Amino acid sequence: MKQLITLPFLLFSLLCCKLTTAQDNFIAKPYLQIGRTPSPDNLQLLWHAPDNDADWTVEYRMGTSGPWKKTAVPTSIRVAVAGIEPHRVYNAALTGLTPGGKFTYRVLQGKKEVFTAEGQASKASTQPYRFVAFADIGAETAAQKKLATQAMLAKPDMVVVPGDIVYERGLISEYRSRFWPIYNADQTTAEGAPLLRSVPMIVAPGNHDTDTRDLNKYPDALAYFYYWNQPLNGPQGVEGGPMVPTLTASADNRTAFQTAAGDAYLKMANYSFDYGNAHWTVLDSNPYVDFTDKTITDWVAADLASPAAQKATWRFVMFHHPGFNSSREHFEQQHMRLLSPVFEQGKVDVVFNGHVHNYQRSYPMTFVPDKKGVLLVASMGSTKARGRVVNGRWTLDKSFDGKTNTKPSGIIYLVTGAGGQELYNPEQNNDPDSWQKFTTKFYSNINSLTVVDINDKTMTVKQIDVDGKELDSFKITR
């Protein structure tokens, strides 16, 4: 069809070109991370930019006035994997922050300010704080976008994601359409919110993030390892060992990936950190990990027994695949049940999971697995693990109601996987007979997120749906 060039069309085109030019400084706009050594007085600021030697500087100040302080020269890694225009991931260290304080920062290219935002430092152990948790998020759905907005409206101090950050394969290209524009939008609208530039987001690897290990087919897979800046204090994995599958990659594809990922590859799958008065242990729960192997369970036990963990008021564990799940979907993937005794020994309070696209809360519980369970493989003759059926004996604390009795006996397991992806088993929402005995709350007919307030020895948890309506709420006191 013949295209008529009208004046409004021409103006629109010019405006688009102008906008494109203004955005060219960034491939992904600045976002805050807890970094390798998290502390209430430091954060890392990351951004992605074209592959050239631009003169970047970052300046910041506590509050909104006072003299600007310059960070050390930003470092960068080059991401030059096949199929994607080479680009750089920059990183500037914001140090000397006031714990929990608001600060303003600006990014300059040459001498020109190209980005500015307000951020917030991590809370110290004496300060109350709020975090949002949601998993299975980057699916480019209307629900995901609405929940990004709900997360922003909750004014969290940090956001945690128990896996499946970006669908379908955690590719660079998928981050660009399904993740950055939604969680780091310039304004809070129905399309997204400026969450990532304001507070740190902390992520665990889900199957959609790190299960794709064929870099010949998908050279821009495993972006998890170079886009997130998190601690490297976990166990060192070995390719082909009990924690890390073997990469399928030509020499060129492997080099390109490893150059971008650096030490994060083989280190950043499992890690721990402290935030406020809580200790967090984050695990790679993908079924390619052999949870009957002692390397990982010994590390979890040692981490939970560490002075930092035992000194903390709260101990949280975050990973993707729930051990305790009432959905028919993924029901057979019970391998994480094997770690329950280790969590109990370490006095874990709450476990945050995703993978199952709905919300589920367990009773406070303890669990004794029968031996090591039965390994399931993906198909006949396959060696690829799909999961493990783990029977055992659970003990439920039904006297805890989170209202009048707020002292649980055992661990509460939360599935908060309704963060954006298509819901699983909505037909079970009103069918409590289909729930497992350990489940006390189950919402599978609406997308939702978890909002947690910690004030010293009191923890208040609320599950909020896409429209801001409260689905569940309970309190734990120590």
Ligand SMILES: [Fe+2]
């Ligand atoms: Fe998943």
